[in-house]
Amino acid sequence: MSHVTTHVLDSVHGRPAAGVHVRLLHGTEELGTGVTDADGRVAVGPDRLQPGTYQLVFxxxxxxxxxxxxxxxxxxxxxxxxxxxxxxxVPLLLSPFGYSTYRGS
Structure with missing residues (x-):
């Protein structure tokens, strides 16, 4: 299992956002990519990561x-x-003119 997962929800329509391309970065290095499934979920990157700062790019x-x-x-x-x-x-609640995120479980 990936060390990092996300769940993207289309908050305008109240349903999962399937088909969103997601990248995991550490600095400028791309560690993994994926596309959200029918439930808006995707696991990206390796199963272990070193402590540090990372980015999810949607x-x-x-x-x-x-x-x-x-x-x-x-x-x-x-x-x-x-x-x-x-x-x-790291979930993402998405609309055309705003978004929200939080640390999920």
């Missing part, structure tokens, strides 16, 4: 464009710190 502009919806955010970048826990879950 291709939100592409996802909204595919649905014919204008958006203010061409991408969402979430920086977060890893301190040795075995798993990190």
């Amino acid at each position: 291709a939100t502009g592409e996802w909204f464009a595919d649905r014919g919806i204008a958006t203010f955010y061409p991408e969402v970048r979430i920086a977060f710190g890893i301190d040795g826990d075995p798993h990190y879950h």
Whole structure:
């Protein structure tokens, strides 16, 4: 299992956001990529990561464009710190003109 998972929810329509491209970065190094499944979930990156600062990058502009919806955010970048826990879950609640995130379980 990946050390990092995410769940993207389309908060406008109240359902999972399937088909969002997601990348995991450490600095400029790309550690993994994936696309959210029908439930809006994806695991990215290796099963273990060293402590440090990482980023999840969501291709939100592409996802909204595919649905014919204008958006203010061409991408969402979430920086977060890893301190040795075995798993990190970083959900994204998404709308065309805003987003929210938190540390999930």
